[in-house]
Amino acid sequence: MAMYYPSASFTCQPVSPLTQLPKPANLPRVREHRAFNSKCHQAAWYPSRAHHVRIRAAAAAEPCAARTHTNTPATKAAKPFGRLCGLSCRTNAVALGHATVRRACTSAMYTANAEQPTPIPVMAEVLDQYGWMLGSPLEELMSRAAVLRDNGQHGAIVSFSPKVFLPITRLCRDMCGYCTFAQPPRPARRAFMTLEEILQIAAQGAAAGCSEALLTLGDKPEDRWPEAASELMDMGFGSTIEYVEAAAKAILRETGLLPHINAGVMSELDLRKLKKVSASQGLMLESTSLELMHSGGAHHNCPDKDPASRLKTIEAAGRAAVPYTSGILVGIGDTRSDRLHALACLHRLNERYGHIQELIIQNFRAKPATAMATWPEPPLEELLWAVTAARIMFGPNMNIQAPPNLTPLESAAGGSSGASSLAALQVGWRALLDAGINDWGGISPITRDFVNPDKPWPHLSSLAAATAAAGKLLLPRLPVYPAFLGLRGGAPQPNRHPDEETAAAVRGELAARAPGTPLAAAPAEVAAAGNPLGQLSCRWLDFSGGQDSVGAAVLRSIDSEGFLRASAWVAGRPDVDEQEVLSQGQQERAQPSGVSIISTAFSVSHTPPPPAASPWPLAAAASMTIATTMEEAAIPTTPAATTAEMGSMAATAQRGSMPIPRWREGRVWRVAVSVDGALEGMPRPTDPSPRVTSLLEGVLARGRPLQRDELELLLRSRGADYDAVCAAADELRRRTCGDTVSYVVNRNINYTNVCTYKCSFCAFSKGRTAEELRGPAYVVPYEEIARRTAEAWDRGATEVCMQGGIHPNFTGDTYLRIVSAAKAAAPAVHVHAFSPLEVHHGATSLGLTYERYLERLAVAGLGSLPGTAAEVLHDHVRSVLCPDKIDTATWLKVVGAAHRVGLCTTSTLMFGSVEEGPAAWASHLVLLRELQQQAEATAGHGSGVGITEFVPLPFVHMESPVYIKGQARRGPSLHEIVLLHAVARLALHPHVNNVQASWVKVGPSRAAQLLAAGCNDMGGSIMNESITRAAGAAHGQELPPVRMEEIIRAAGRQPRQRTTLYGMPPVEQTARSYGTVPLQPLVFAAPTVGGLR
C-alpha cells in the first residue's frame, strides 16, 4: 500500500505510515490529517495557500502597482485553491509587470506541472522489507555492509571534500530543538553575509585549494523576520534564494570554487535556477517521524521540517536532475524503524530519479543553550546501525557519509586530553569505516562547522591515518561525485538544454491552461530559453555558459576518475616552480590568448605567495590575507574584480554577519595529489592490494595477458598499487628491452593545416581561409617538402614524418606525389607518413581498396605509417571528439591492411580530454593488442611486421576547441600519464615491445620520468612540429641528439639512435646528427597558390 504525499500547505502527512506507528491516534492533528486524506492526492496538484500568502506579502512589501491590484476580482478569485489559481495570478502579474509576483506564480505553476509524485512507502511495507535489520546483530550487519561497499565502485577509496563553509544567513523561520545555527536578528548586525565577506572567505578557500563552497542557510528567513526581507530588498533581491543564486554565481566566477547549496525547502524552478550556479545541492530529510513535529519534539514549530515538504523538494530535485545530497539525523527522538522509513523514502525517490549522490548519516550532538541541551546523545552503536542500514538498503555504489567531527566518543577510549580524545575519535572512525561508509564529507582548513561550532573538523593527516589503518586511501573529491560527471561510459551525452527543459515545462503548462497565451507574456525564464537542442551537455550539470558554466568548472577540476585533480601540472606546458604553483590558485580559466594559468595543487603557507600571478584576483588576495590575523569585523577593501551587485551593499555601516576566519597555526593542512595519485604527504596504505599484486605476478611470472577489466583496475591504481604497477612495468621493460633508450633523428613535415574535418580537440586544422588561432591556413609546396627532407638528411635524420589536414583538393595522387618528392630529395630517407584517415581519404578518392592504395604508396617510397587519428578507439568517445572521422572499425581496418601489405605502423592513444579514462583506455589497449596478434598470425611472431611501438599522446588542452567550449578536461594528470605508459607496457607485452615517451607532449624532463615506468623510447628529435604547438604546447621545435642523450643518461639509461623500424642507422648519419647546423627558414604557400594539387 502506498500513498502520495500532498502539498505542504495542507500539512498532510503519509497517513498510512502514521497509522502504522504506535502514536496517539486521537490527537486533533491526526484527525485533521485523516479528514484531509481524501483530498491529499488532489491537493498535491494545486498551488498552495502559502503561495498566495507569499504573493500577498511580496506585493505588500513592495509599494508598486501590484499592491493595489492584488485584490482585484481576478486575484480574489484566484485565492481559493484550484486549477485557475496559478494562471489568474500569473496573468494578473504579467499585466501589472510585477516581477516578484511573476516569479512566485511561475514557481507555483511549475510545481503544479510536476509529474505524478512518487508513492512513498508505508511503514508496514518498509518493515516487511527491511525490518529484519532491526533485530540483527550489529557485527553481522557491519560485516555485510563493508563487503557490499568494498565490492562496489568505491573499492579502497574513501573520499572527502575540502571546502569552505559559508553560512549565508543564520536567520531561519524554523526553531529546531537541537540547533544553534539559527539565530535571531541582532541589533546593528547584518542578517546576511555580504558578497564581500562571501568572496573573501571563498577566495581563502581557493587559495588553500578547496574545491567546495558550501552555502548553508536557514529556511526562508524572510517569511519570519522582517529584518531579513528588508535587508534583501536593500540589496536588490526579492528572496533569499535570489541572493544565494547571485552569491553562488560570484563564487564560481571569482574564485572557481564549486558551490554546493543547502538552501532548504524550495520549488523545482528554484532548484533549476540554482543548478546553473552550483555543482550540487542538498537537503537533509532528517526524519519522517511525525512525532518530532509535535509539541516537545525536535521539529515542533518547524514548518520546513515537515517530511512531506522535504520529500517534495527532494523529488523536485530529481526531476531537475540535480546531483543531490540528503540524509538522516540519528537520535533526535526517532526510532530505528523511523530511520528505516526515512531511508526507504529516499531510496524510493532515488530509484525513480537516480539523483541522490550521497547519504549523510549524522548523529545528534547536544549543544548548550538549546531546547535539547540535555537530550541524550545516541551512542556510536546507533550511528553504526544506521550506517549499515543505509549501505544495505542502497547497495554498494551509494556514497554514504558520516561527519568525522561528530563521531561519538566511546567512553572506553575517550579521555579529556587532546591525544586521548583523538584516539577515541579514531576508534569511532575505524568503526564507521567498518560499517560501510565511503566518505567523510566536507572538511575545511579555513572555516569551522557553523552547525556544530564546538566540534572542530579533524586535521587531514589524522583522518588519512585512520583511513589508511582500515586499508583505505583518502582522496579529495568535488562537491559533485564522480558518477554524476557524465564521464562514465565514455563522454558527456547530448541532452536537452536545461533552459529548454524549463521552458518546455512552463510552455506545456501555458498550453494546457491558457491556449493562445503568447510566449512573450511569459516570464523571463521562458523567454530566455531559446537555446538549441542537442548541445553537448551532461544531464547532471549545466554547461550552458560554455567556459563560464559550472559544468566547465567541474571538468577543469577533475581527474579521469572524477576526483579532485589537485595538481598544477598539465601536458604541453613547462613545469612551474613551487612558488608559481602556490600563487596560481586552484583552477584555470581559459584565456583566449592560450596563456591560461592553472593550479589545482595548493598549499596553505604562512609565507603566502605573491598574489599577482593568480588568474583570480580574489584568490590571490586571499593568499595574502590568509596568514594575517584579522579582526572579526574587518571588511576588506572590495577588489576590483567584484561585481556590480556588491556595490549595492558597500554602503552599509552594519557589522558583518559572521567573523572572517582567523588563520590558526597548527590547523594548517595541505592538500595536493602527487604523481602516485594519492594525497601528498598524507598517510596511506603501505602495501599494494592483493588483487593488484596477483595481476602483476601473473604478467611477470607467467606472461598471462591482462583482460580489459583487469587493465581498467590497474589504470585506477593509486598509492602503493601505483608504485607496484610502475615497478612491474619497469621490470618488464628491463627484461624485454634492456637499459638502452632509443630515439630517432627525424623531421616532422606537416604539409597543410587545411582540413575538412571538424575534430573538436584539434587546434591545428583550419578552413581554407580561417586565420584564427595560430597563424593562417597554408600548404607546403612539393619543392619545400623536398628541401626540408634534404635538409633533414644533411642534419643526420633518417626519417621524415609527414602528416597534415585533409585538404579538400587532395586526392590519393597528392599523397603519392608527397612521398615521391621526399624520396627524390633523399632516396635513403625513411618516409613515415599518412595516418589511417589520410590513407582512407586517398584510397577513397581514387576508388581503390586500402590494400591496393597502400601498395602504391609503398612502391612510391612510403616506409611505414604513423598510427595516429586513433584518438581513443571507443566510438562513444569518438562521437564527441571526432564525429565525422573514421570510426574505430575503419581505423583498425586500414591499419590491418597496412600490416597485410607489409607496412609497419606505430600506434597511439590521445587521452585525457572528454573520456572517462580507465574504461576507454583499457578497451583501446586491448584492441591494439588484438590487432598486433592478427599481424603476427599472418606474418609470424618476431617477423617485424605490424605495430612497432605504442605512443601515448596526452591531450594538450590550452587552445583545443573542445576545451575552450568548456567541454573537456585539462588533459590527463601526471599520475594518469605515468600510469598509462606503465599499464601499456604490461598490456601489450610481448606483442608490442616499444613504449614511447612523447617529450613533445610532456616535456623532456617528464619524458625522462616516464622511462622509469616502462618506456624504452623517446621518439624523434622532430626538428619542426606544428600540431601539438597549435594546441598550445611549449615543446616540440627540436630536441637535438646531444640534449636527448644528456636527458637519457641523467635518467640512468644508455641512449641509442635507431631507425624508424628500430634498426641501426648508418654510421655517417649518426655522426652528422651531432652537428649544430641551424635550420633554414620554413617556406609556406597560401592554400590556393602554388601548393599541393
Ligand code: SF4
Ligand atoms: S585532427 Fe586531423 S582530421 Fe581532425 S580536424 Fe585536425 S587535422 Fe583534420
